[in-house]
Amino acid sequence: MVENQKPQIKVENLLKKFPVEKGFFKRVVGHIKAVNRLNFKIDMGEVLGLVGESGCGKTTLGQTILRAMEPDDGKIYFNFGNGELQNIMEMSKREFRSYRRYMQMIFQDPFSSLDPRKTILDIVGEPLKVNNIARGKELENRVREVVASAGLNVEHIRRFPHAFSGGQRQRIAIARALAPNPRFVVADEPVSALDVSVRAEILNLFKDLQEELELTILFIAHDLSVVRYISDRVAVMYVGKMVEIAETRELYFNPQHPYTEVLMSAIPVPDPRVDKERKILEGEVPSASNPPAGCYFHPRCEYSQDICQKQTPELEEIREDHYAACHFADKLTLRGVK
Amino acid sequence: MADFLSGEEQQAEQQEERSLKAQIEDQEYYTASQKELVWQRFKKHRLALFGASIVFLFYFTAIFAEFIIPYRIFERDRQYVHAPPQRVRFIDDQGQFHLRPFVYPLSTERDSRTFELVFTEDKSEKNFLYFFVETEESYSLMRFFEVNTKLFGSENGRIFLFGTDSLGRDLFSRTVYASRISVSIGLIGVFVSFILGCIFGGISGYFGGKIDVLIQRVIEFLISIPRIPLWMALSASIPQDWGPLQVYMAITIILSLVGWGGLARVVRGKLLELREEDYVTAAKIAGARESTIIVSHLLPGFMSYLIVNLTLAIPGMILGETALSFLGLGLRPPVVSWGTLLQASQNFRTVARYPWLMFPGIFVVTFVLCINFMGDGLRDAADPYK
Amino acid sequence: MENNNENILQVQNMHVYFYHDHGVLKAVSGVNFEVDKQKTLGIVGESGCGKSVTAHSLLRIMLPRSKMEQGKIYLNPPGQKEPLKLHQMHPKSKNIRRVRGNLISMIFQEPMTSLSPVHTIENQIKEAITLHREKDKKEAQKIALEMLKKVGISDPEQRLTEYPHQLSGGMRQRAMTAMALSCNPYILIADEPTTALDVTVQAQILDLMADLQKSLAMSIIYITHDMGVIAEVADEVCVMYLGKVVEYTDVDTLFYNAQHPYTQSLLNAIPRMDYEGRLEAIKGRVPEPVDLPEVCHFYPRCDQSIEGKCNQEEPPVFQTEEGHRVKCFLYEGGSGPDG
Structure with missing residues (x-):
């Protein structure tokens, strides 16, 4: 699928935990491991979809790999274009600031992500200005350029965000992320807040820009059909852990983890003639501050056995480029989407 | 010309004209900055607009007090003692x-x-x-x-528009002149609170952690002390031999020392809220320095809320000064403020016989009400993006 | 359309307008539909199409600044000769309160807004029961427990004593469903009940609703923007655009023979598992819904529009086949777009 198989970003042992506080003086009584020692890589020009249910840590992962939140442990290697991988965790905050332009983000809520007091010119121009990439007339020209490529009218750059609809605001957010010519973009649920007809437009825009600019994207979403449409590979998260990563078709049609199987069967199919039988998950998502022993999924897993309660399975390569964290991954025959 | 057009065509033309007009108005709306939007919304709030104009009238009279009053404030007239309005x-x-x-x-x-x-x-x-x-x-x-x-x-x-007092001094002149001290004490007091509130609220919200907990507890402690006894205790410590200006400054500082807590909370709360906004994260990811983020995103974000809260804090200051002076703990005669003037109406017999001595009280009530109206309007208009 | 025994609910020419400073917003304008007994009617549309206002209006819940200008709502409870004329009931009258929660119930997208945070689940369900059914407290408690079991809440005795914030999103939605169904309503209105939930939880709730519909023999009006969900739950579907029903048919026809250009574009705009090609976005955007002219509202975005017709007058509703109504000039004279 992607010719250039060099990794753009490689994550090792990434950990982000949040303290659980209690009482008058906010004593720390425990930790929620929102991102629990993850290892993965994303190749250059690849779109990795990241799916999982709310609270599984996918948003935290997106923010920690950009160091928008400081990780507690782990290494993040990034290719800044010179062909070698540099560990951005070794850089001081100050040093890292000048590299931020290469890794941008697009947020879910197009209303909260644009400062209402700034014009489009200021918003899209901000990354150019703070990084001293362009100034004055030059900056305005670059802003016009990206605004146009995001499908907006360049005459509107003096307007404020309140003049735009949700879909147009998301285009502005995309223009801002692309203005400093980044190599990597984290898109955190960029279409979840949009209506169906607008969603298609923005997805198409994403696809076009990604191909045109050869961007590497981490696409976070809970909507599995959206991820299916946009991603080259897909990773599935459950309670802070990655349970499966594989090439998109492979993951959807040939899942190797029981949780993925349940997810796939839960997707509502826009076709009334499709057989509606599905796997219904029992119980609830365990709390990340106090996960069950062994495999986190075992209390809800229909294939669970003794070993699952004792030993936490690691992410292992089942087939070429297909990783799953399940003791029985290669033994089970699971059902994908119909 | 119109005769040649059929009804439908005329209609179409009118419609086009109307939509063109709407477009131009939209254009203005789309490029309207926050200030313009706030003003647009504030203008719609009739009561607030009325309040604001009265408040400005008050400040205007305070500034040009000498010009407005017909007599000097200490000018006595034996002939007219307790003359009615x-x-x-x-x-x-x-x-x-x-x-x-x-x-x-x-x-x-x-x-x-x-x-x-x-x-x-x-x-x-x-x-x-x-x-x-x-x-x-x-x-x-x-x-x-x-x-x-x-x-x-x-x-x-x-x-004598408002009558005279026990020494035959013109009450109108005194009341108008007194507004100079009374309305300015509100402004200066609020300004001092503003600085204290910004500093402590800013530290609290920005650094968080232990310092935040400490500052929050101190504020809670300050707020939990009953106001009047605290004022009384503090103002009792003002030396008797201080001049009027020193007392004035001291009272202002006392009022603002007690009043900064609420503002610090507003600053902290708003700061915490804004830090969570995606556009602040976006600025960080774009590579902006912390100082740039504070100046270009955080400050403008809560400035409007601060202005609202400052406005709403002014009446507290004014009432504080009036209460203290009325009780004889704040400013003392010969300084004229609304509070010292009202001291004359402390006993019931005098009020019953010379009700016009209450005129400064009407000024206090009107001013406080109007500034509250204005504050309400500002509060409603402060966030035009909802 | 007299008291026809097939339908439990008939809505005729309903208009609900909002009066704003800057103009009139016709949130619902001329909506017609029927709900069959023990069937599910899906109402689908994008945000602002009036689907939620329609649902509220059925129960005569008027949102601030809104007014129902016209329309008839007939409810035909089984065993009753005369239909109840809901449109004649005052929104605050005793009569309509007897209908709400009793004959017609409603569940919402965010259960926290309709569950009281200061009462236990038990008290809230009990209140709903004692309000409409002549039961004493003991019986009410028994029914409450039964309802929780029915909606699949684990450990129901424990849950009864808990407060809404102690439950997860999915559990809350179940608790609200239990409350809504505690009086055995004839119709359940579900206003985007799974939109805020995760897919696996959504699957649980959809499954539950299908089971309950069978066991309680009720009709459901299911409101959503998700075509996938519609395909699973609905028997009949109304597609709404800017306050109007543009297409009304059974679910199979909707997905295999959609006729209104808007429905067709909507179906082409959703990503599908088995389709790798490009999505077809609908051009333009939904216009501001205030003071719209009386023409086809979809005209500016439509690629099959007829110049001089669609932008001049409002298209009437055409019946293209049995039970298939389309509000589009392409079907004038009962023929399709090609002849």
Whole structure:
């Protein structure tokens, strides 16, 4: 699928935990491991979809790999274009600031992500200005350029965000992320807040820009059909852990983890003639501050056995480029989407 | 021309014109900055607009007090002790209309039994009011300009719009002049609170952690102390021999020391809220420095809320000063403030007999109400993006 | 359309307008539909199409500044000769309160807004029961427990004593469903009940609703923007655009023979598992819904529009086949777009 198989970003042992506080003086009584020692890589020009249910840590992962939140442990290697991988965790905050332009983000809520007091010119121009990439007339020209490529009218750059609809605001957010010519973009649920007809437009825009600019994207979403449409590979998260990563078709049609199987069967199919039988998950998502022993999924897993309660399975390569964290991954025959 | 167009065409043309107009208006709306949007919304709030104009009138009179008052504030007139307010009339006793307003002069008599002065209107004469009258001696306006024109006066006899006090001083002049101290104490007090609130609230919200907990507990402690006893305790420590200006400053600082807690909380809360906004994260990811983020995103974000809260804190300051001075703990005569003037109406007998001594109280109530109206309007308009 | 025994609910020419400073917003304008007994009617549309206002209006819940200008709502409870005329009931009257929660119930997208945070689940369900059914407290408690079991809440005795914030999103939605169904309503209105939930939880709730519909023999009006969900739950579907029903048919026809251009574009705009090609976005955007002219509202975005017709007058509703109504000039004279 992607010719250039060099990794753009490689994550090792990434950990982000949040303290659980209690009482008058906010004593720390425990930790929620929102991102629990993850290892993965994303190749250059690849779109990795990241799916999982709310609270599984996918948003935290997106923010920690950009160091928008400081990780507690782990290494993040990034290719800044010179062909070698540099560990951005070794850089001081100050040093890292000048590299931020290469890794941008697009947020879910197009209303909260644009400062209402700034014009489009200021918003899209901000990354150019703070990084001293362009100034004055030059900056305005670059802003016009990206605004146009995001499908907006360049005459509107003096307007404020309140003049735009949700879909147009998301285009502005995309223009801002692309203005400093980044190599990597984290898109955190960029279409979840949009209506169906607008969603298609923005997805198409994403696809076009990604191909045109050869961007590497981490696409976070809970909507599995959206991820299916946009991603080259897909990773599935459950309670802070990655349970499966594989090439998109492979993951959807040939899942190797029981949780993925349940997810796939839960997707509502826009076709009334499709057989509606599905796997219904029992119980609830365990709390990340106090996960069950062994495999986190075992209390809800229909294939669970003794070993699952004792030993936490690691992410292992089942087939070429297909990783799953399940003791029985290669033994089970699971059902994908119909 | 119109005759050649069919009805439908005319309609279409009108519609086009209308949509063009709407487009132009939209254009303005789309490129309207926050300030313009806030003003647009504030304008719609009638009561707030009314309040704001009265408040500005108050500040205006405070600034030009010397010009507006007809008499000097310490000017006594033995003849008129506790004189009642005179009514300004346009229609005289005979029912005749006069374009120029006038008052009937007061004639005094001493009650033979109680030996009190009794005032009656002498209807045989009329004291006409003249505007922009020349005075015999010049006075200094705002300490800089030597002026010898007053806003109004009469040619013969005196005019007491609000009556006089126990020493025969004109209450209108005193009340208007007193507003200078009373309304400015609010502004200065709020300014000091603002600085304290910004510093502590900013530290609290920005650094968080232990410092935040400490500051929050201190604020809670400050807020939990009953106000009046705290004021009393603090103002009791002002040395008796301090001059009026020193006392004034001391009172302001006392008021703001007690008042900064609420503002610090607002600053902290808003800061915490704004830090969570995606656009702040976006700025960080774009590579902006912390200082840039604070100046270009955080400060403008909560400035409007701060202004609202400052406005709403002014009445507290003014009422505080009035209460302290009324109790004799704040400013003391000969300084004139609304509070010291109201001291004269402390006992019931005086109020019953000379109700006009309450006029400064009406000023206090009006001003506080109007500033609250204005604050409400500002609060509603402060966030135009909802 | 007299008291036809097939339908439990008939809505005729309903208009609900909002009066704003800057104009009139016709949130619902001329909506017609029927709900069959023990069937599910899906109402689908994008945000602002009036689907939620329609649902509220059925129960005569008027949102601030809104007014129902016209329309008839007939409810035909089984065993009753005369239909109940809901449109004649005052929104605050005793009569309509007897209908709400009793004959017609409603569940919402965010259960926290309709569950009281200061009462236990038990008290809230009990209140709903004692309000409409002549039961004493003991019986009410028994029914409450039964309902929780029915909606699949684990450990129901424990849950009864808990407060809404102690439950997860999915559990809350179940608790609200239990409350809504505690009086055995004839119709359940579900206003985007799974939109805020995760897919696996959504699957649980959809499954539950299908089971309950069978066991309680009720009709459901299911409001959503998700075509996938519609395909699973609905028997009949109304597609709404800017306050109007543009297409009304059974679910199979909707997905295999959609006729209104808007429905067709909507179906082409959703990503599908088995389709790798490009999505077809609908051009333009939904216009501001205030003071719209009386023409086809979809005209500016439509690629099959007829110049001089669609932008001049409002298209009437055409019946293209049995039970298939389309509000589009392409079907004038009962023929398709090609002849």
